[in-house]
Amino acid sequence: MKLFRNDEAFKLDVLREVGNIGAGNAATALSTLLNKPVDMAVPTVNLLPFEAIAERVGGSEAVVIAIFLRVEGDAPGNMFFIISREQARRLLRDLLGFSAGENEEYSELELSALNEIGNILAGSYLSSLADFTGLRMSPTVPSLAVDMAGAILSYGLLQFGTMGDDALLIETTFLEGQQEAEGHFFLIPDPESFEKLFRALGVPI
Template sequence: MTGSRLEEFSDMEFDVLKEISNIGAGNATTAISTMMNLKVDMHVPVIKFLEFKELAEVIGGAENVVVGILLALQSDIDGMMMFVMEKKAAESIVSNILPGADGGEPTGDRDFTEMELSVLQELGNIIAGSYLSAISSLTNMCITSSVPYLSVDMAGAILSVPAIEYGKVSDKALLIQSEFGDKALTVDGYFILIPTLDAFEKIFNSLGLNL
């Protein structure tokens, strides 16, 4: 790695991260499409480094209610990973997977039932797991994750958790935005990978990028 800070990633390193997220998003989309029994299209994920202030703006403002699913990473890589989606999108997904459980249109302001929360947790688990297996098969590293933790709250509050972790090494965070869905239902998912700086280095090293 060229520098000790995230801002100093080279184009080459960025491309590697992009490729990893592309593969991860592909895996995740396949998993979701199977789970929801839908034909799901996906777009090329957008990857960017954002200032903390901008992070919440991308996800609809600091007070926008979102669903955040967080997993702690262990073994070869230490860190956290987080999947964030808007509450409305989460409502569409649960009503798709659990038809008739509630039936209402997604309004963005109802509470989730235990069952629905569990579905969302599992969804986060699958998505995060897909990204993880992409990284681990590319790099030949063993990465295990904790059970998923879920929280429904203001975007600013949810994002403060990864922001604080990033805050130790940088003023910016790495955001991977992926969009998936079919014609009737589009879900914007935001994926935030929060490895420690050492972990980034390990990923690059294992791919032969000894910069």
């Protein structure tokens, strides 16, 4: 069945629910890891073209921190958690208690902490998507880079091969008391994976 425009709202509603459950799972996992309450705001979920990713995180020349990994299984693809240096410092300071990256340099411990947060997010969102779809999906070991957004995405293309045309964006906001820090989480299914995902989610194609 062809996907009609009035199915777009349904498609985004399903993806928002996936994002909500994934955020809840991530908050629980982070609370357990840190032994302190961690909340995550209800995420904003959108679909956007792959070429719009860099612009969404500040432009291709903006220096960001990115955790990226490959999704393997029934619906392969790529995942990126991208956060600005300012938001990373806020996240490390307010959530983890580091006096982080004041000289735009990060210690091994700080980078390891950011990598683990990205890993928890990836696992949580991927687990909720797998539960919804019944598809087998598992993440590879994540990698971390501090570089310009355009360079990171180009490296991802070289590392993982051709990316899909579209990305699922989940705007992720961490809350700790009155403090908050924001990041961008992208799932970029391989070209043949989008139809599998939406069929499994019950969206008519």
